[in-house]
Amino acid sequence: MNVRKWIIGSVVASGIGLCITGGIAYQYVSAMNKQLDTYVLPHTTxxxxxxxxxxxxxxxxxxxxxxxxxxxxxxxxxxxxxxxxYTWQEIGVQYKGTNIADQIFKNQKGTILERYKLRKQAENGKTQQTYHLNAYLDSSKYDVFIKDKYNEIVSSPQNASLSATGPNITIIPSKDGEKVDKGKMKSLTEQAVKSINTDIQVPIAAVKPERTTEDIQNMGVKEIIAEYRTPTSGRNSNQLFNESRAAAALSNTLVAPNEVFSFNGRVGVTDAANGYKLAAAYVNGKVQQSAGGGVCQVSTTLYGAVLRADLSIEERSNHSMPVHYVPLGQDATVADYGPDFKFKNNTEHYIYLQAGIEGNQVVVRIFGTGTGKSVDISSKVVSETNNSIVAVTYKTVTQNGQVIQSGLLDRSIYKKST
Structure with a gap:
């Protein structure tokens, strides 16, 4: 490379054997200072x-x-x-040592003697200066990049679940999902920048499901602890459709220990907007065509199963008039924005609800952990007039052959149809 000529003078100074006089010395020093202030010394790379x-x-x-x-x-x-x-600029690479020009000319400063020695050593190759850029990953810029490019789940996890077919219940295992391991990916990128590597295999981390197979296994849903059936004879197609729809909404429900279950909360509004059809229903003590007619048979069948599982009844209302599919006193009516049926899981384990129409019956099964209890439900009419009927219901619970509970369960009053 063509390097500009350095002015060489002869100087005699104390300790260095140079001799120079007034004007010549001034010219020499001025020229040296100008050169070191303007140009880089030799052997600098x-x-x-x-x-x-x-x-x-x-x-x-x-x-x-x-x-x-x-x-x-x-x-x-x-x-x-x-x-x-992606380019280094896109992933957020920055550089240390970009002020090399400032550093070089700062290092060429000093006293006259220091600058003289510095120049002579550089010219003779005794002093060599080497500068480099140091690339590094700027965390804030990289985080913006990775959030934009690699923020999606690679594959979604699948929760473990329960599935009942008739009296048989099975566990559908959970499955881990996958996502980009951002922490490891950042570390690999930092290493790649330092080593000038160009290829990275994106690291994957497991995404755990909210409910694992082990979680389901620990819930204690093992067997049928109660089952109840009500006949569908006399029901028309719209009523059967509504019952089937409500039963499907009720099915596959897990109720945790001490959790209060609401039929209306689970099944939802049973109007035309939610796909329910017009069918006969009791409305203000009269039979009218109403969307969702027939749904009460599902809530009543659930009530029968809940009683026989010895769960705690939190809210129950009888129909305004008698129904034909259960004994008087053993029904549970529901209505949009009106009566609800609620019970509490008073066991130490989860319970699982299954509901549907099988043959000519509405069936509700409750799965859980068996307690060895046996529940007997009985009802009788205690009063009847021209306008009303009063029925009482009794409940007797036995365990290991001994009666542990017996007494009045509820009292129901019905209007007679006219």
Missing amino acids: FEDTPLGGKTKQEVEEIVQKRIDQMNQQSMRYSLQNTIST
Whole structure:
């Protein structure tokens, strides 16, 4: 490289054997200072590029050109047979040591003697200065990049669940999902920047489901603890449709220990907007066509199963008039924005509800952990007039052959149809 000539003078100074007089000395020192303030000394390099004789502006241009080149270096991320390529600039690479020009000319400062020695050593190759850019990953910029490019779940986890077919219940195992391991990916990217590596296999981390197979196994849903059936004879197609729809909404429900279950809360509004059809129903003591007619048979069948599982009844209302599918006193009416049927799971384990129409019956099964209890429900009419009927219901619970509870369960009053 063509390096500008350095003015060489003869000086004699104390300790260095140079002799120089007034005007000549002044000219020599001025010329030396100008040269060290304007040009880079010989044997100074930046990233294998000689800088000797370059001006500060020329050095800055060389450094910026190198930064531009490094910014365009590629990083390839492989994920599920897909390769995505991004530049260093896109992933947030920054550089230390960009003020090389300032540093070089700062190092060429000093006293007259210091500058003289510095120049002589550089000219003789005894002093060599080498400068480098140090690339690093800027965390804030990288975090924006990865959030935009790799923030989606690779595959969603699947919760474990229960499935009942008739009296048989099975556990459907959970399955882990996958997501990008952002912490490990950042570490790999930092290492790749340091080593100028261009390929990264995107690391994957497991995403645990909210409910694992072990969670289901620990719930204690093992067997049928109660089952109740009511006949569908006399029901028309719309009523059967509504009953089937409500039963489907009720099915596959898990109720935790001490949780209060609401029929209306689970099944929802049973109007036309939610797909229910017009059918005969009791409305204000009269039989009318109403969306959702027939749904009460499902709530009544659930009530029968809940009683026989010896769960705690929190809210129950009888119909305004007698129904034909259960004994008087053993029905449970529900209505949108009106009466609800609620019970509490007073066991130490989860329970699972299954409901549907099987043959000519509405069936509700309650699965859980058996307690060895046996429940007997009986009703009788205690009063009847021209306008009303009063029925009482009794409940007797035995366990291990001994009666542990017996007494009046509820009292129901019905209007007679006219």
